[in-house]
Structures are given as C-alpha cells and as structure tokens.
Amino acid sequence: MNSNRRVLKFTLGSITVYLLVSLIATITGFKWAPLHKINLVADIFTSPAKEKVPGDSTAIIPPIADKTKHNNFSLYTRPNFITNFNADTTHPSMESFLRKLNALKTGKKRKIRIGYFGDSMIEADLLTQTLRKLLQKEFGGSGVGFVPITSQVSQWRETASDFYSDGWQDENFKTGSTGSLFFSGHLFRSNGDWVEMADKTITDSTALIEKSLLCGYLNQPVSISVNNTPLPVKATRSFNRIVLSKDQKRKIKVAVADERLPVYGISFESESGVIVDNFSFRGISGIELNKIDTSFLNAVNNDGTYYDLLVFQYGVNVLYHPNDVNFGWYKTLFLPVVQKIKKHFPNADILVISTADRAFSYDGEYQSAKGIDSLIKVQAGIAYQSGCNFYNLFATMGGKNSIVQWADAKPSLAKKDYVHPNDRGADVLGARFFDAIMKEYKKYLSTIK
Amino acid sequence: MPAFDIAAFFKQFLYDPKNPLLFNNGFFVFFFGAFIFLYYGFRNNYAVRRYIFCFFSLYFFYKASGWFVGLVILSAIVDFFISNAIYKQQNKTRKKLLLIGSIVFNLGMLFYFKYTNFFISLSNDLFSTSFHPLNIILPIGISFYTFENLSYTIDVYRGQFVPAKKFSDYLLFLSFFPKLVMGPIVRAHDFVPQVNQPYVLSEKDFAKGFYLILSGLFKKLIISDYITLNFVNYIFDDPGRYTGMENLFAVYGYAAVIYCDFSGYSDIAIGIAKWLGFTIPTNFLSPYQSKSITEFWRRWHISLSSWLRDYLYIPLGGNKSASFITYFFAALFFVGVTLFGVHVWHIKMVSAVLLSAGILLLFILPAIITKQKNVLATNFNLLSTMLLGGFWHGASWNFIIWGALHGIALVVHKIWILLTGIRLKKINNTRWYNILAGIITFHFVCFCWVFFKAPDFESGMGMLFQITHRFTFSVWDGFFANYKAVLGMMLIALLIHLIPDDFADKFIARFTKLPLVAYMTAFFLFVLLYGYFKSAAPVLPIYLQF
Numbered sequence A: 001m002n003s004n005r006r007v008l009k010f011t012l013g014s015i016t017v018y019l020l021v022s023l024i025a026t027i028t029g030f031k032w033a034p035l036h037k038i039n040l041v042a043d044i045f046t047s048p049a050k051e052k053v054p055g056d057s058t059a060i061i062p063p064i065a066d067k068t069k070h071n072n073f074s075l076y077t078r079p080n081f082i083t084n085f086n087a088d089t090t091h092p093s094m095e096s097f098l099r100k101l102n103a104l105k106t107g108k109k110r111k112i113r114i115g116y117f118g119d120s121m122i123e124a125d126l127l128t129q130t131l132r133k134l135l136q137k138e139f140g141g142s143g144v145g146f147v148p149i150t151s152q153v154s155q156w157r158e159t160a161s162d163f164y165s166d167g168w169q170d171e172n173f174k175t176g177s178t179g180s181l182f183f184s185g186h187l188f189r190s191n192g193d194w195v196e197m198a199d200k201t202i203t204d205s206t207a208l209i210e211k212s213l214l215c216g217y218l219n220q221p222v223s224i225s226v227n228n229t230p231l232p233v234k235a236t237r238s239f240n241r242i243v244l245s246k247d248q249k250r251k252i253k254v255a256v257a258d259e260r261l262p263v264y265g266i267s268f269e270s271e272s273g274v275i276v277d278n279f280s281f282r283g284i285s286g287i288e289l290n291k292i293d294t295s296f297l298n299a300v301n302n303d304g305t306y307y308d309l310l311v312f313q314y315g316v317n318v319l320y321h322p323n324d325v326n327f328g329w330y331k332t333l334f335l336p337v338v339q340k341i342k343k344h345f346p347n348a349d350i351l352v353i354s355t356a357d358r359a360f361s362y363d364g365e366y367q368s369a370k371g372i373d374s375l376i377k378v379q380a381g382i383a384y385q386s387g388c389n390f391y392n393l394f395a396t397m398g399g400k401n402s403i404v405q406w407a408d409a410k411p412s413l414a415k416k417d418y419v420h421p422n423d424r425g426a427d428v429l430g431a432r433f434f435d436a437i438m439k440e441y442k443k444y445l446s447t448i449k
Numbered sequence B: 001m002p003a004f005d006i007a008a009f010f011k012q013f014l015y016d017p018k019n020p021l022l023f024n025n026g027f028f029v030f031f032f033g034a035f036i037f038l039y040y041g042f043r044n045n046y047a048v049r050r051y052i053f054c055f056f057s058l059y060f061f062y063k064a065s066g067w068f069v070g071l072v073i074l075s076a077i078v079d080f081f082i083s084n085a086i087y088k089q090q091n092k093t094r095k096k097l098l099l100i101g102s103i104v105f106n107l108g109m110l111f112y113f114k115y116t117n118f119f120i121s122l123s124n125d126l127f128s129t130s131f132h133p134l135n136i137i138l139p140i141g142i143s144f145y146t147f148e149n150l151s152y153t154i155d156v157y158r159g160q161f162v163p164a165k166k167f168s169d170y171l172l173f174l175s176f177f178p179k180l181v182m183g184p185i186v187r188a189h190d191f192v193p194q195v196n197q198p199y200v201l202s203e204k205d206f207a208k209g210f211y212l213i214l215s216g217l218f219k220k221l222i223i224s225d226y227i228t229l230n231f232v233n234y235i236f237d238d239p240g241r242y243t244g245m246e247n248l249f250a251v252y253g254y255a256a257v258i259y260c261d262f263s264g265y266s267d268i269a270i271g272i273a274k275w276l277g278f279t280i281p282t283n284f285l286s287p288y289q290s291k292s293i294t295e296f297w298r299r300w301h302i303s304l305s306s307w308l309r310d311y312l313y314i315p316l317g318g319n320k321s322a323s324f325i326t327y328f329f330a331a332l333f334f335v336g337v338t339l340f341g342v343h344v345w346h347i348k349m350v351s352a353v354l355l356s357a358g359i360l361l362l363f364i365l366p367a368i369i370t371k372q373k374n375v376l377a378t379n380f381n382l383l384s385t386m387l388l389g390g391f392w393h394g395a396s397w398n399f400i401i402w403g404a405l406h407g408i409a410l411v412v413h414k415i416w417i418l419l420t421g422i423r424l425k426k427i428n429n430t431r432w433y434n435i436l437a438g439i440i441t442f443h444f445v446c447f448c449w450v451f452f453k454a455p456d457f458e459s460g461m462g463m464l465f466q467i468t469h470r471f472t473f474s475v476w477d478g479f480f481a482n483y484k485a486v487l488g489m490m491l492i493a494l495l496i497h498l499i500p501d502d503f504a505d506k507f508i509a510r511f512t513k514l515p516l517v518a519y520m521t522a523f524f525l526f527v528l529l530y531g532y533f534k535s536a537a538p539v540l541p542i543y544l545q546f
Helices: A004-028 A033-037 A073-077 A095-105 A120-125 A128-139 A287-291 A294-301 A328-344 A372-386 A393-397 A402-408 A423-448 B006-011 B026-041 B046-088 B092-127 B142-157 B167-175 B188-195 B203-237 B244-275 B293-299 B302-316 B324-343 B349-370 B374-393 B397-420 B431-453 B457-469 B476-498 B503-510 B516-535
Strands: A111-118 A145-148 A160-164 A169-172 A186-189 A193-199 A209-215 A222-226 A229-233 A240-247 A251-256 A263-270 A273-280 A309-313 A349-353 A359-362 A365-368 A389-391
Touching: A004 A033, A004 B026, A004 B203, A004 B516, A033 B516, A073 A372, A095 A111, A095 A128, A095 A273, A095 A349, A095 A423, A111 A120, A111 A128, A120 A128, A120 A273, A128 A273, A128 A423, A193 A263, A240 A251, A251 A263, A263 A273, A287 A328, A294 A328, A328 A349, A328 A372, A349 A372, A365 A402, A372 A389, A393 A402, A393 A423, B026 B046, B046 B092, B046 B142, B046 B167, B092 B142, B142 B167, B142 B188, B142 B302, B142 B374, B167 B188, B203 B244, B203 B476, B203 B503, B203 B516, B244 B431, B244 B457, B244 B476, B293 B302, B293 B397, B293 B431, B302 B374, B324 B349, B324 B374, B324 B397, B349 B374, B349 B397, B374 B397, B397 B431, B397 B457, B431 B457
Parallel strands: A111 A273, A111 A309, A145 A273, A309 A349, A349 A389
Antiparallel strands: A145 A263, A160 A193, A169 A186, A186 A263, A193 A251, A209 A240, A209 A263, A222 A229, A222 A251, A359 A365
16 A cells, blocks of 8 residues: 555644644743744744843842042943053053063063963963963063973963873862962972973074972972982972073973972073963862962062062853852952952052853853853952952953854854863953053053153 | 744745754744645656655755755756766767766866865965965755766766656756755665656555654754763863863764764655655664674765765776776875874874884785785775775865774774684684674774864874873763763663664564554654753753863
8 A cells, every 4th residue: 555645644734733832832922941942933923022131130239339539440341451440541550560561671681470360261371372472572581481290281281391200299279288389279299200391482492491490398408300410409498489490492301209399380481571370270260279378478479580460360160050140259258369469469460350251051042141240240349349450351252142152153262161262262362461451551651751 | 922923934935044954943844844745746747746856855955055056956957968978979088088077077066165275275284385265165965966976977977877868857866855965875876767656655664764754853853962062062172171081981972973963864864765755775774883894884874885985996996906096095195194194293204104104014914915916906995995085074184084094994804804714713703702893893983083073183182192191980970970961862872773773674564554643643752852952951061170
C-alpha cells in the first residue's frame, strides 16, 4: 500500500494542531517558557505591553550625596574619562602621577611604576600589555615588569615566556599562606626548583634591562643560582627587590635552593621609563587584598622604587548571580581595602576602575547583568568616598549589552562566556584607557603653561 | 490582546541574515506544509511536480542564504549545458577540454568564495605582499553543490551516465532542499532517475523517514546545540582558563557535537527525502564504533569519503599507479611539514627535517614490507586525498593538519595490519582486542578534532598543553556539579553509538502501521522537549582553577 497519503495527513494534521496551540497561547497570553520558545506565530504578533528590559533598577541604588559644592559625583557615568569628581573638568585627575609622567617626558631619568590589579579580565597580561606598550612608546621605558614564578596562564601570556620546574609550592589568597603575600596574591617556595623567564616585549635590542628577583624576608644569607652561576644574596627586609643582572639579555634562569625564602617573581625593567606590573588573580573581587600585612605594604612602599599609580579593576566576580542588584556589602568590604592602600602608598595616585560589561542569559537572551548599574555606582562611591579617581570601563566599552555585541562581532572582541573580552577586545580596552590618560595629560600640560 | 502585525508577517517571506532558514525555524513548518500540499496534489503530473519542487528548493535556498541562490542556478545552467555537450561530443580532445572547462568553472567558483582570503594571507606571510583580505561571504552549501556538479560532469565524461535531458531534472538534483545546506553529497546517477518516478512509499518508508527526521532533529537541535552552547564553546574559546581535565572533556564533548550535528542533519535530509519518495544512501554509520581509522572513514560522512575516492583518489592513480600530481602533492607536503615545523610550530630546522623524514619513512615502509613499488604511490595518493579532503572542510591550516593526521594514520594502520595481521591472528578478533582498538581509534579521532575545532594552530596546541601539563582530577566534584546536564547529553550521544546498525530497521519492522496519532504525539513531545531546552537557563562556565 502506498503511504504517501500518510505523509500529507501527518504534516497537515500536525501543523494544524501546532498552529492552533500557538494561536491560542498568543491570544490568551498564556506564558509557559518551553511553549513560548516554540510558538509558531510569536514573530507576527505584537504584544501591547513590551516587557521591561532587565537592568534599569535605579530605585535600589544606594544614594551617595555630593559632599562639597565643587564635586560632581555624577561624572562617574562618563565614558572614556578619568574623573576625580572635580566639577571643573578642565582640571586634570591623577595630577601627581601626570607630573611625574611629564618629568619623564621632558628628559628626567626616573622610573614610573604602575601596579595594575585585577581578576581574570587582565589575566595573561591582557589589557595591560597594550597599556604598557603605548605608555612606553609615549614616555619611554621598556620591560614587561613583574612576572610571577608560576601561573595557570603562563603558556598563554604573549609578553613573557615562563618555564619552571614542577616542585614550586604556591601559597596564595585562596590557599592561605605562611608568609607575606605580595600584590600578586601569591608566594612561591622552592624545593631546589628553577624558573626560566624571558621578556618578549622589548623591541630595542640595545636597551639595558634590569632583572630583579622579588622576594620576602629570610633571616640569613641564601644562595641562589642565576644562569647556573651561584649568587649569595641577602633578603633582610620584609620585601626585597634584588637586582640579579643588568644587561641586554632578555632571558634569565634562577634556581633557589632554600624553601624558607618567600619568592614572588622576577621583574624585567629598564633603568628609566614607565613600568607596568600586571597583578591578576582569577576569581577575586579585590577584597582579598586585605590579607596583605600592613607592615609588608609599608615595606613595598619604602622599597625605593615605590608605586606611582595603583589601579584596581574588579567587578565581574561581584556580579556573580544574574539577579543580584544590591552591592552594599561590597562597599562595606572593599572601601577599607582602598583606604588602607591609599594610606600606605602616599606617593601613589589611586584609580578605581568599574566592572566591564557582563551579561547573563535572561529568558534565553544574553543581556547585561541586571545589577550592573547598581554595582558601578557602588564602585564609583568607593572611589568618591576614599578620595580616589574613577574610570568607567563599562561605559567606555559601549554601555549596556556591549559585551553581547563584542562577543557576537566578527571578528569577535569577547569570548562566548559574555564576560571576558578576548585579546582583540582587551587591546581595544587598553588603547582606550591609554587615550583617557592622555586626555588628562593634555589637561595637565595646559594647566602648567 | 496581541495584535496581528501585517508588516512582520510579510517580512517573514524575505531572507533575514540574522535568522536564515533551517529545519528548526517556525517558518520551515509552514514551508513544508505548503510544499507537501502542492507536491501531493500534483503527484501524478511529473512536470508540474518537478517545477514545484524546484521552486520550493530555490526559495528555501534564498531564505537560507539570500541572493546566493543565483550561484546555484548559474552553476546548474553551466553544468547542464557542458555535460550535454560532453555527451554529444565525439572528439576526445574536445570532450576533455569541455570537462576541464567544467572543472575550472566549478572549482574556480569554490576557490573564489572559499579560499581567496586564505591564499591572500598565505601570500602576505610567505612573500611579504600586502594584499588586503577581500570582504567575501561564503555562500551556504557551495562546497556540497560544487562536488555534486563535478561528479555529474565527470560521470558523463566517463560515459557512466547519460546526462539529464530536462534542465529542471538537473536543477532539482542540485537544489533538492533537504540536503542543500549540509549534504549528504548526492550523486546524479543515484538521484536523477528518481525524479520522474511515481510518488510511492511503503509504510516502512514512512516509519523509517519519521524515525530519521525525529532522531536527526534530536541529535542536531537538542544534543549538539546544548553541549556546544553550555560547555564546548566556553572551553575551546579559552582553553587556558581551564584544567586539562575540563579540556579533555571538551574534546569528548566536541566529538559528540560534531557527530550529532553532522549526522543529525544528514538523517533529517535522508528522512525528508524518504517521505518524498527519494532514497538517499546512509551518510553516517555510528563512526565512533570503528576499530581502526580505515574503518572510521567507511563510517564517517560516507558520501564525502566515497566522493573523494571516486573523483580524487582514483584519478590520482588510486592503488595502482602514481601520477605527476601524486608526487607533486607529496613533495609539497614534505616541504610543507618542514616549513610548518620551523615557522609555525617553532621547532628547530633539524627537528623539522627529521619529522618530515620520519613521516616519509612511514609512507615507504609498507612498500618495503610488501616489496611492491606501487604501494608507495597508493600511500601518496591517499595522503593527497586526505589533505585536500581536509582543506575542503574549511580554508585554514588546521583543516589541512587535520587531513594530514588522518592521512598519516591511515598509513600507520596499514603498516600495523602488515606487521601484525598474521602474527596476532589469534587475538585480533577477540572482544577485548576490538574494544581496545575502538578506544584507541576514538581517541585518535578526538585528538584530530582538536585541530578541526580550534581557531588556529596555537590554540589547538595550547589545548593539548593543558591536557598534557595541567591535568588534575581535583576539580572533578565542582566540574560534575556544574556540568551534570552536559555530561548527561554526552553520555546519550555515546549511547546512540552503541545501538547496533540495524536496530532502527528491526524496531520499525515490529511496529508497522502505528496510528497517526501516535506519530503526532511523538512529534509534539519532541517539540516540547526542544522548547524546554531552548528556554532552559544556560549552564554558566565556572573557573574551577582560580
């Protein structure tokens, strides 16, 4: 028997039933997610009341009043703009940092050290590699700066190669530590282990590069080996930057025999110029920095090559749940951290950077996290209250849903987790941040004329 | 109350680049309904039926890729006329010239749309030229219908097939909508004779068609999409953020994804064709059951591998002789491996030369063992076929690497058989031997998938680095808790493979003549399941290793 009629009956019968169910659901406004997703007529009927786009939740944002007449808190919403909340926007932010930059630019030999703190957003030197390259091109300097001994992402970091033996013990923010953790959140102990690093950022082959070991305190001299030659060193302070060599070589191999010596990493830097240290630690929100001892912070500041600018870029790990909109807790915990750092680094300008855009899937569609405006306001409030500078990375990226556009762009600028810009995206962010600094620098130049 | 939006209604009929037509669009439901209604109504008027079929196929193509539909029509016209000219032409030289014309036309079109930018960047890298990449969009299905055109004119040239007399016969063969986007690659000599046949199908065909359509949709829309979006994309996008264990599971996950996606599409196409009275040969036969890489290629994308065998491997000389092209490709390959080792993999020149020499030795070895010179030619022909077959999948080095790895593995398997075939006679048919061989084959195929999926060589190597150097089971608990559903889907994909090849037929034979209500219930259950997974909250990536 020929079953071709069954094909016709099945097809037309199924379509009729399917269409009827779709129409009834549309007309009666019956909402059941699985059915809604497969409704045959959803696209050709317009609902009278458009659903409210999640995200705009102004009502729950904690109010922060302007304290003085000369300040304008609302400046935090501006894209591509570093603000110290001064209502007079012709006045530069981060003035002390800019003064040092200008000194360098006008011929003075000095190091300007930037510590850039963040989470997985800046892992593998993303964003900071662009910032470093542009700043060094503009103001001079070379070298990749701080490189931790081991890292989950050492294989992926393009600006430094890092090979190491297997025995290094890693104490960090998450595992707890028996000694003082550095800005990187790590401390490494060697069991006769070695590390071999090379700086891959340097283009000027004649540049003299200092290679220093960054380590903590040990009450007796310790012997390390540098490029297979023994070198006795004294790590007598809580924080030590021990210059291992100064030459045109970009590569160094260091072996440490004594596990009592807390080792942080190796820094590659020119004698003068801008040095950008990347301190990324996956999955943190910045409040972990509270774990660093005050005395240790003092030691870092008194090292002689203290930091001139400290940048804090956190937030995607605060926005961890799609429906979170209240971040008062974050202010309670992070504000003291910023205040503490500010207190112990009096020579440094401090810049708080907002979270970048992060999206979650709401009802099957990726959109910016509901609480993102609220979090950014809290972050700006932290900067405002601690007297620090603020930079709105979210607005600079393009604001609401920009991460969705970035991830879907061709070529893409962000990853499909709708959280992390990829190397191209991070390059854009680094360049925009540099432009924002240059905008302030130009303002500074016009004030000193 | 919601209002009917007439503008939106009419817009549905136009091509929307953001929402191209596929089997899972709501629009397809109406499309198919209208088509079946007309096709059935004119089932006995072959000419009208054919025109309706052509119109719907071309319209499907327009809805899937816009005005690129013009290319299908153009290539149908050109190949229809050339094939007829070849057929009529008595002069051998002219016949050959016509064939060359067809090959140049078809490959030229494919080359322009698919490979121009690849060769521009190759030229920029090798000769420091500075051509800008062109803004070329790849027309959907071009790789498939180019091969169909070629097989047709070549068959006519070889005298194996009398060309279609009516243009619409040929146009329908080329544009037949169920297989247009992702194959299978259909042969004209299988298909064209079916065009003007009575519309007949048995109850068994109806049941088999339904089974193929539904299981294909399930594989493609539920399993493949779910694993891709909720797991595989995260890891392949950024392997460095994840442990070796997660990376390894992502590779297994991708193995499930590519199988379910590809074979799912083929099954839907074969099922729909069956319902329309056409028989298209099976395209996938539980490929991960294979116990050797040779067997894998007999079970994976059969329409492609047989196409490559008939129109590439055999013309190159097959297992009989070597042609100039055989040695040309072989030379290119060994130079390529050396250059690749030095410039892309960044190994030392000596190591790269040794690598090339090692591979060359593998290719010579079977000839030494069998003491037959033509075995070397066979191996080189095989290698060239796999290299080009890899390149057919996409214009990137990774596809060439993928093809090369498979080509080398085929030769290694050959050596293995030569060395152990007789010696291991007692054990090589035991169950344990087969299971072990199956596991090894599966893992090799997975290893190759890394390069197939990764965007470039570095990220493929990075993924392998994570698996070999950053492997830890310590994150298993968190991993399992987060990706339970994904792992479940992967398990289902695996279990599908354990179903014996003839299961579906036996199953259907038992249940012939189920009432239509039963089919409709099954269909709606599937639709709801699809809706459920489409609306399910996505699994968020977690970074287990901070």
